[in-house]
Amino acid sequence: MAAKIMILNGPNLNFLGIREPHIYGSTTLDEIEASCQQLAATLGITISFHQSNLEGELVNLIQSAHGNADAIIMNPAAYSFTSIALIDALKIFEGPTIEVHISNIHARDELHRHSITSSASTAVICGLGPYGYIAAMLAAVQKLGQLPDRIPASLHGLRAKT
Numbered sequence: 001m002a003a004k005i006m007i008l009n010g011p012n013l014n015f016l017g018i019r020e021p022h023i024y025g026s027t028t029l030d031e032i033e034a035s036c037q038q039l040a041a042t043l044g045i046t047i048s049f050h051q052s053n054l055e056g057e058l059v060n061l062i063q064s065a066h067g068n069a070d071a072i073i074m075n076p077a078a079y080s081f082t083s084i085a086l087i088d089a090l091k092i093f094e095g096p097t098i099e100v101h102i103s104n105i106h107a108r109d110e111l112h113r114h115s116i117t118s119s120a121s122t123a124v125i126c127g128l129g130p131y132g133y134i135a136a137m138l139a140a141v142q143k144l145g146q147l148p149d150r151i152p153a154s155l156h157g158l159r160a161k162t
């Protein structure tokens, strides 16, 4: 069965490419979604792509992924630094969860540096700009063992010798 990935975006990310391009670049969230859809078609998987400014709505979406999605990719934005509710919801999900930040949060000011939601994530990607979503999709599909055979072996990762 084709893998299903839920991609979630937190508060204010609907303003990507519109405000503060010096920090977050000029790519809009619609453009990021389009490139994720393009990669999904290439990999033969399906994605659902969401943005919400509401913490509870993000919790509901994570809960709805239970049994309906194989992996979650999330940019929790400002909720990364505050949300116990997102941490608890992520812990319920059984598959890989990858946190993405467009900027390198470790090089940011004190307020934007300490993601608490990353403690409940399988992996964290930050500082790659919008390409972070693409890297996260490849990593999620690799983790699920569903990269197509025609993808180069190096992208499948090193396998343990038997």
Ligand code: CA2
Pocket: 011, 012, 013, 014, 015, 016, 017, 018, 019, 020, 024, 075, 076, 077, 078, 080, 100, 101, 102, 103, 104, 105, 112, 113
């Ligand atoms: O780098 C990221 O992806 C962030 O998650 C973005 C969050 C920020 O709080 C995190 O530290 C890092 C902010 C998202 C707000 O989005 C905006 C988009 C355009 C203009 C202003 C804010």
